Amino acid sequence: xxxxxDHDNELDPFAxxxxxxxxxxxxxxxxxxxxxxxxxxxxxxxxxPRNGAKVVAKAWSDPAYADWLRRDATAAIESLSYxxxxxxxxxxxFNTEDTHNLVVCxxxxxxPWSVLGLPPVxxxxxxxxxxxxxxxxxxxxxxxxxxxxxxxxxxxxxxAELRYLVVPMRPDGTEGWSEERLAxxxxxxxxxxxxxxxxxx
Amino acid sequence: MSRREANDHAADxxxxxxxxxxxxxxxxxxxxxxxxxxxxxxFSWGEWAQALSSQVKGPGAAxxxxxxxxxxxxxxxxxxxxxxxxxxxxxxxxxxxxxxAAHATPHGKPILLENDPRPIR
Numbered sequence: 480x481x482x483x484x485d486h487d488n489e490l491d492p493f494a495x496x497x498x499x500x501x502x503x504x505x506x507x508x509x510x511x512x513x514x515x516x517x518x519x520x521x522x523x524x525x526x527x528p529r530n531g532a533k534v535v536a537k538a539w540s541d542p543a544y545a546d547w548l549r550r551d552a553t554a555a556i557e558s559l560s561y562x563x564x565x566x567x568x569x570x571x572x573f574n575t576e577d578t579h580n581l582v583v584c585x586x587x588x589x590x591p592w593s594v595l596g597l598p599p600v601x602x603x604x605x606x607x608x609x610x611x612x613x614x615x616x617x618x619x620x621x622x623x624x625x626x627x628x629x630x631x632x633x634x635x636x637x638x639a640e641l642r643y644l645v646v647p648m649r650p651d652g653t654e655g656w657s658e659e660r661l662a663x664x665x666x667x668x669x670x671x672x673x674x675x676x677x678x679x680x
Numbered sequence: 681m682s683r684r685e686a687n688d689h690a691a692d693x694x695x696x697x698x699x700x701x702x703x704x705x706x707x708x709x710x711x712x713x714x715x716x717x718x719x720x721x722x723f724s725w726g727e728w729a730q731a732l733s734s735q736v737k738g739p740g741a742a743x744x745x746x747x748x749x750x751x752x753x754x755x756x757x758x759x760x761x762x763x764x765x766x767x768x769x770x771x772x773x774x775x776x777x778x779x780x781a782a783h784a785t786p787h788g789k790p791i792l793l794e795n796d797p798r799p800i801r
Contacts, residue, residue, distance in 0.1 A: 488791055490782040492775070493753060494706040499774035500757065501713060502793060503766050510716050518712035523701065567725065587733040588748070597701040597711075603736070604745030639729035 522597055528667035530561045531594035531644055535670065536661035538571070539649040549573065552644065556594060563593040567639065573646045574672075578631045581619070581672035582643045583611035589637035591644050595667055602671065612636065622673040645669065647676040707749035714756050723759060731755040773800055 490498065504510045534556055538545040548555040552569040563569065569591060572580040584590065585608050590598040601607050611618050615632045619625070626632065635643040647669040653661060656679075668674035702708040718725060735741075735751035735758075760766045781796040793799075 488782045488785045488787055488789075490779055490791065491706075492779075493750060494704070495775040495778040495782070496753060496757070496771060497706040497709050497713075498778045498793075499771050500760070500766070501709065502774055502778075503770060504713065504717070504760075507765070509720060509722065509765065510713060514716055515709060515712045518715050519702075519708045522711070523708065587729055587736050589729060600745045600748070603748045604743060605736075605741050606743050639724075639726045 522592075526592065527596035528594070528665075528670065529662070530559075530596075531591070531667070531670045532662040532665035533658070534559060534561070534571075534594055534644065535646050535665045535676075536658040538646055539653075539661055540658050545573075545646075548646070556644075561593045563591070563642075567591075568641050569594075569644060570635075570641060571644045571646050572633070572635060574648045574675075576648075578633055579619075579626055579672065580643075580645045581611060581615050581632060581634045582637060582645060583608060583634060584637040585609070585612060586636075586638065589639055589642055591637075591642040594644055595670060599667070619673060622668070624674055645672040647674075650676050650678050652679050702749070703746075704749075707752075710749055710753045710756060714752070717760075722765065723763060728755075728759065731759040 501510065501512065501515070505512055534548070537559070538548050544555065547558075548571045552571040553563075555571075556569050567589075572582075574580055584602075588598055588603040588608075590602065607618065612634050615634050616626065619632070637643055647665065649661070650664060653664070664677040664679065666674055666677065669676050702711070714728065717723065718728060732752060732755045735755045736748065738751075741747065741751060757766075757768070757771060761768055777796045777798075777800050778791075778793060780798060781793050782791045784795045784797050785791045
Protein backbone atom coordinates (compact mmCIF):
# COMPACT_ATOMS: atom_id res chain seq x y z
CA UNK A 480 0.00 0.00 0.00
CA UNK A 481 1.97 2.95 1.24
CA UNK A 482 4.28 3.66 -1.69
CA UNK A 483 6.49 6.65 -1.46
CA UNK A 484 6.05 9.15 -4.23
CA ASP A 485 8.87 11.62 -4.21
CA HIS A 486 7.56 13.56 -7.19
CA ASP A 487 4.18 14.44 -5.87
CA ASN A 488 2.01 14.79 -2.85
CA GLU A 489 -0.29 11.86 -2.65
CA LEU A 490 -2.63 10.55 -0.01
CA ASP A 491 -3.10 6.86 -0.11
CA PRO A 492 -6.76 5.88 -0.37
CA PHE A 493 -7.06 4.97 3.30
CA ALA A 494 -5.51 8.20 4.49
CA UNK A 495 -7.82 10.14 2.17
CA UNK A 496 -10.90 8.31 3.50
CA UNK A 497 -9.90 8.94 7.09
CA UNK A 498 -9.46 12.63 6.36
CA UNK A 499 -12.82 12.65 4.58
CA UNK A 500 -14.56 11.10 7.57
CA UNK A 501 -12.82 13.50 9.90
CA UNK A 502 -13.92 16.49 7.79
CA UNK A 503 -17.51 15.31 7.57
CA UNK A 504 -17.82 14.47 11.25
CA UNK A 505 -16.13 17.71 12.33
CA UNK A 506 -18.50 19.77 10.18
CA UNK A 507 -21.43 17.97 11.78
CA UNK A 508 -20.04 18.77 15.20
CA UNK A 509 -19.67 15.08 16.07
CA UNK A 510 -15.94 15.16 16.69
CA UNK A 511 -13.40 17.75 17.72
CA UNK A 512 -10.03 17.41 15.97
CA UNK A 513 -8.22 18.54 19.13
CA UNK A 514 -9.86 15.72 21.09
CA UNK A 515 -8.72 13.25 18.42
CA UNK A 516 -5.13 14.38 18.92
CA UNK A 517 -5.42 13.90 22.67
CA UNK A 518 -6.72 10.36 22.24
CA UNK A 519 -3.91 9.46 19.85
CA UNK A 520 -1.32 10.87 22.23
CA UNK A 521 -2.84 9.03 25.18
CA UNK A 522 -2.75 5.66 23.49
CA UNK A 523 0.61 6.14 21.85
CA UNK A 524 2.50 7.36 24.86
CA UNK A 525 0.61 7.19 28.14
CA UNK A 526 -1.26 3.94 28.33
CA UNK A 527 0.69 0.75 28.13
CA PRO A 528 1.47 -2.50 29.84
CA ARG A 529 3.30 -0.67 32.68
CA ASN A 530 -0.17 -0.03 34.10
CA GLY A 531 -0.99 -3.71 34.19
CA ALA A 532 2.44 -4.57 35.57
CA LYS A 533 1.75 -2.28 38.53
CA VAL A 534 -1.55 -4.03 39.16
CA VAL A 535 0.18 -7.42 39.14
CA ALA A 536 3.04 -6.24 41.37
CA LYS A 537 0.56 -4.85 43.87
CA ALA A 538 -1.36 -8.11 43.89
CA TRP A 539 1.88 -10.01 44.53
CA SER A 540 2.81 -7.72 47.41
CA ASP A 541 -0.51 -7.12 49.07
CA PRO A 542 -2.75 -10.14 49.80
CA ALA A 543 -5.75 -7.91 50.55
CA TYR A 544 -5.37 -6.23 47.16
CA ALA A 545 -4.97 -9.62 45.47
CA ASP A 546 -8.18 -10.76 47.10
CA TRP A 547 -9.99 -7.63 45.93
CA LEU A 548 -8.60 -8.10 42.42
CA ARG A 549 -9.90 -11.65 42.42
CA ARG A 550 -13.39 -10.64 43.55
CA ASP A 551 -13.85 -7.35 41.70
CA ALA A 552 -11.07 -6.60 39.26
CA THR A 553 -12.93 -3.64 37.74
CA ALA A 554 -12.97 -1.79 41.07
CA ALA A 555 -9.52 -2.91 42.19
CA ILE A 556 -7.96 -1.68 38.93
CA GLU A 557 -9.96 1.56 38.95
CA SER A 558 -8.58 2.26 42.43
CA LEU A 559 -5.20 2.74 40.73
CA SER A 560 -6.84 5.20 38.28
CA TYR A 561 -6.69 2.85 35.31
CA UNK A 562 -10.19 3.29 34.01
CA UNK A 563 -11.63 1.62 30.95
CA UNK A 564 -13.19 3.92 28.40
CA UNK A 565 -15.71 1.52 27.01
CA UNK A 566 -17.43 0.70 30.27
CA UNK A 567 -16.02 -2.80 30.08
CA UNK A 568 -15.67 -5.05 33.08
CA UNK A 569 -12.37 -6.57 34.01
CA UNK A 570 -11.67 -10.01 35.35
CA UNK A 571 -8.28 -11.02 36.72
CA UNK A 572 -7.34 -14.66 36.17
CA PHE A 573 -4.56 -15.96 38.40
CA ASN A 574 -2.04 -18.52 37.24
CA THR A 575 -1.45 -21.31 39.74
CA GLU A 576 0.71 -24.41 40.04
CA ASP A 577 -2.08 -26.35 38.31
CA THR A 578 -3.47 -23.92 35.78
CA HIS A 579 -2.10 -21.49 33.24
CA ASN A 580 -4.39 -18.83 31.77
CA LEU A 581 -4.37 -17.50 28.22
CA VAL A 582 -6.42 -14.61 26.82
CA VAL A 583 -7.70 -14.25 23.28
CA CYS A 584 -10.49 -12.47 21.47
CA UNK A 585 -11.87 -14.77 18.82
CA UNK A 586 -14.53 -12.22 17.87
CA UNK A 587 -12.25 -9.36 16.92
CA UNK A 588 -9.60 -7.88 19.17
CA UNK A 589 -11.15 -6.96 22.52
CA UNK A 590 -8.29 -6.26 24.89
CA PRO A 591 -7.87 -4.61 28.29
CA TRP A 592 -6.66 -1.25 26.95
CA SER A 593 -6.70 0.49 30.31
CA VAL A 594 -4.04 -1.83 31.72
CA LEU A 595 -2.19 -3.10 28.65
CA GLY A 596 -2.49 -0.29 26.09
CA LEU A 597 -3.29 -1.38 22.55
CA PRO A 598 -2.83 -5.00 21.51
CA PRO A 599 0.22 -6.26 19.62
CA VAL A 600 -0.23 -7.10 15.95
CA UNK A 601 -0.24 -10.86 16.51
CA UNK A 602 -3.11 -10.58 19.01
CA UNK A 603 -5.28 -9.04 16.30
CA UNK A 604 -4.21 -11.40 13.53
CA UNK A 605 -6.32 -14.39 12.43
CA UNK A 606 -3.83 -17.20 13.30
CA UNK A 607 -3.69 -16.33 17.00
CA UNK A 608 -7.42 -15.60 17.21
CA UNK A 609 -8.35 -18.94 15.70
CA UNK A 610 -5.61 -21.18 17.08
CA UNK A 611 -5.42 -20.02 20.71
CA UNK A 612 -8.69 -21.82 21.38
CA UNK A 613 -8.09 -24.93 19.27
CA UNK A 614 -4.48 -25.57 20.21
CA UNK A 615 -3.38 -23.36 23.11
CA UNK A 616 -0.46 -25.61 24.04
CA UNK A 617 0.90 -25.49 20.50
CA UNK A 618 0.49 -21.73 20.34
CA UNK A 619 2.35 -21.30 23.63
CA UNK A 620 5.18 -23.47 22.34
CA UNK A 621 5.53 -21.16 19.38
CA UNK A 622 5.90 -18.33 21.86
CA UNK A 623 8.72 -20.33 23.43
CA UNK A 624 6.66 -21.38 26.42
CA UNK A 625 6.52 -25.12 26.97
CA UNK A 626 4.32 -26.05 29.90
CA UNK A 627 4.37 -29.37 31.74
CA UNK A 628 1.91 -31.81 30.17
CA UNK A 629 -0.11 -32.03 33.39
CA UNK A 630 -0.59 -28.28 33.65
CA UNK A 631 -4.08 -27.24 32.61
CA UNK A 632 -4.45 -24.37 30.18
CA UNK A 633 -7.55 -22.28 30.48
CA UNK A 634 -8.39 -20.00 27.54
CA UNK A 635 -10.48 -16.89 28.14
CA UNK A 636 -12.31 -15.39 25.19
CA UNK A 637 -12.69 -11.62 25.64
CA UNK A 638 -15.79 -9.71 24.65
CA ALA A 639 -16.70 -6.06 24.31
CA GLU A 640 -18.11 -6.21 27.84
CA LEU A 641 -15.58 -8.39 29.64
CA ARG A 642 -11.80 -8.29 29.33
CA TYR A 643 -9.23 -10.41 31.12
CA LEU A 644 -5.91 -9.74 32.78
CA VAL A 645 -3.67 -12.69 33.52
CA VAL A 646 -1.89 -12.46 36.87
CA PRO A 647 1.25 -14.56 36.40
CA MET A 648 2.84 -16.44 39.29
CA ARG A 649 5.35 -14.49 41.31
CA PRO A 650 8.87 -15.75 40.55
CA ASP A 651 10.84 -17.37 43.34
CA GLY A 652 13.68 -15.40 44.83
CA THR A 653 11.81 -12.10 44.91
CA GLU A 654 10.93 -12.01 48.62
CA GLY A 655 11.02 -8.52 50.02
CA TRP A 656 11.18 -6.81 46.62
CA SER A 657 9.45 -3.46 46.19
CA GLU A 658 6.38 -3.25 43.95
CA GLU A 659 8.36 -1.15 41.53
CA ARG A 660 11.06 -3.76 41.19
CA LEU A 661 8.52 -6.54 40.89
CA ALA A 662 6.67 -4.69 38.13
CA UNK A 663 9.77 -4.88 35.96
CA UNK A 664 9.39 -8.66 35.90
CA UNK A 665 5.89 -8.45 34.40
CA UNK A 666 5.81 -8.25 30.62
CA UNK A 667 2.83 -7.53 28.45
CA UNK A 668 2.89 -11.09 27.15
CA UNK A 669 2.86 -12.45 30.71
CA UNK A 670 -0.43 -10.59 31.25
CA UNK A 671 -1.91 -12.04 28.05
CA UNK A 672 -0.64 -15.46 29.06
CA UNK A 673 1.81 -16.12 26.23
CA UNK A 674 4.76 -15.82 28.65
CA UNK A 675 5.58 -16.21 32.33
CA UNK A 676 6.87 -13.50 34.61
CA UNK A 677 10.61 -12.95 34.12
CA UNK A 678 12.97 -14.66 36.52
CA UNK A 679 15.05 -12.32 38.64
CA UNK A 680 18.50 -11.90 37.12
CA MET B 681 -3.75 -29.84 14.24
CA SER B 682 -0.18 -29.24 13.28
CA ARG B 683 0.65 -25.91 11.87
CA ARG B 684 3.21 -27.48 9.58
CA GLU B 685 0.56 -29.27 7.61
CA ALA B 686 -1.61 -26.21 7.30
CA ASN B 687 -1.42 -24.23 4.10
CA ASP B 688 0.22 -20.88 3.68
CA HIS B 689 -2.87 -18.99 4.69
CA ALA B 690 -2.39 -20.11 8.26
CA ALA B 691 0.99 -18.46 8.29
CA ASP B 692 3.34 -18.35 11.23
CA UNK B 693 2.28 -16.34 14.19
CA UNK B 694 4.21 -13.11 13.77
CA UNK B 695 5.99 -13.52 17.06
CA UNK B 696 9.23 -11.70 16.81
CA UNK B 697 7.96 -8.63 15.04
CA UNK B 698 6.61 -6.17 17.55
CA UNK B 699 5.48 -3.42 15.26
CA UNK B 700 4.44 -0.07 16.71
CA UNK B 701 0.73 0.00 17.52
CA UNK B 702 0.05 2.29 14.57
CA UNK B 703 2.01 1.80 11.37
CA UNK B 704 0.75 5.02 9.78
CA UNK B 705 -0.87 8.19 11.12
CA UNK B 706 -4.24 7.52 9.51
CA UNK B 707 -4.53 4.34 11.56
CA UNK B 708 -4.16 6.31 14.77
CA UNK B 709 -6.74 8.82 13.54
CA UNK B 710 -9.24 6.13 12.59
CA UNK B 711 -8.75 4.54 15.98
CA UNK B 712 -9.15 7.84 17.86
CA UNK B 713 -12.25 8.84 15.88
CA UNK B 714 -13.89 5.59 16.88
CA UNK B 715 -13.10 6.17 20.55
CA UNK B 716 -14.33 9.78 20.35
CA UNK B 717 -17.60 8.86 18.63
CA UNK B 718 -18.22 6.17 21.21
CA UNK B 719 -17.49 8.65 24.00
CA UNK B 720 -20.16 10.87 22.49
CA UNK B 721 -22.65 8.02 22.77
CA UNK B 722 -23.20 7.52 19.04
CA PHE B 723 -22.83 3.76 19.36
CA SER B 724 -22.24 1.21 22.08
CA TRP B 725 -18.96 -0.65 22.30
CA GLY B 726 -20.85 -3.87 21.65
CA GLU B 727 -22.14 -2.45 18.38
CA TRP B 728 -18.61 -1.47 17.48
CA ALA B 729 -17.18 -4.89 18.31
CA GLN B 730 -19.81 -6.47 16.08
CA ALA B 731 -19.04 -4.12 13.20
CA LEU B 732 -15.30 -4.73 13.52
CA SER B 733 -15.75 -8.45 13.90
CA SER B 734 -17.74 -8.77 10.70
CA GLN B 735 -14.78 -7.22 8.86
CA VAL B 736 -11.84 -8.93 10.51
CA LYS B 737 -13.49 -12.34 10.41
CA GLY B 738 -13.91 -12.11 6.65
CA PRO B 739 -11.94 -14.46 4.40
CA GLY B 740 -9.89 -11.56 3.07
CA ALA B 741 -8.21 -10.75 6.38
CA ALA B 742 -4.44 -11.19 6.12
CA UNK B 743 -2.85 -13.77 8.40
CA UNK B 744 -0.18 -11.36 9.57
CA UNK B 745 -2.74 -8.76 10.61
CA UNK B 746 -1.12 -5.94 8.63
CA UNK B 747 -4.47 -4.92 7.18
CA UNK B 748 -6.20 -4.71 10.55
CA UNK B 749 -6.79 -0.96 10.46
CA UNK B 750 -8.03 -1.16 6.90
CA UNK B 751 -10.78 -3.43 8.21
CA UNK B 752 -11.20 -1.08 11.14
CA UNK B 753 -11.82 1.83 8.77
CA UNK B 754 -14.33 -0.11 6.67
CA UNK B 755 -16.12 -1.13 9.88
CA UNK B 756 -16.26 2.46 11.12
CA UNK B 757 -17.63 3.74 7.83
CA UNK B 758 -20.24 1.00 7.68
CA UNK B 759 -21.36 1.66 11.24
CA UNK B 760 -21.65 5.41 10.62
CA UNK B 761 -23.62 4.80 7.43
CA UNK B 762 -25.95 2.34 9.17
CA UNK B 763 -26.54 4.93 11.90
CA UNK B 764 -27.39 7.56 9.29
CA UNK B 765 -24.47 9.75 10.42
CA UNK B 766 -22.99 9.93 6.96
CA UNK B 767 -23.61 8.55 3.48
CA UNK B 768 -21.15 6.49 1.47
CA UNK B 769 -21.38 8.89 -1.48
CA UNK B 770 -20.48 11.84 0.75
CA UNK B 771 -17.39 10.03 2.03
CA UNK B 772 -16.41 9.08 -1.54
CA UNK B 773 -16.76 12.69 -2.70
CA UNK B 774 -14.87 14.09 0.27
CA UNK B 775 -12.07 11.53 -0.11
CA UNK B 776 -11.69 12.53 -3.76
CA UNK B 777 -11.54 16.17 -2.70
CA UNK B 778 -8.71 15.32 -0.29
CA UNK B 779 -6.84 13.44 -3.02
CA UNK B 780 -7.22 16.40 -5.41
CA ALA B 781 -6.02 18.70 -2.63
CA ALA B 782 -2.99 16.49 -2.09
CA HIS B 783 -2.07 16.59 -5.77
CA ALA B 784 -2.46 20.37 -5.84
CA THR B 785 -0.28 20.89 -2.78
CA PRO B 786 3.37 21.70 -3.46
CA HIS B 787 5.73 19.05 -2.20
CA GLY B 788 6.75 19.59 1.40
CA LYS B 789 3.75 21.77 2.25
CA PRO B 790 0.97 20.54 4.52
CA ILE B 791 -1.96 19.09 2.64
CA LEU B 792 -5.04 21.20 3.33
CA LEU B 793 -8.54 20.69 1.99
CA GLU B 794 -8.52 24.34 0.92
CA ASN B 795 -5.98 23.37 -1.73
CA ASP B 796 -8.62 21.38 -3.61
CA PRO B 797 -8.97 23.13 -6.99
CA ARG B 798 -12.56 21.91 -7.34
CA PRO B 799 -13.94 22.33 -3.82
CA ILE B 800 -17.17 20.65 -2.84
CA ARG B 801 -19.66 22.23 -0.55
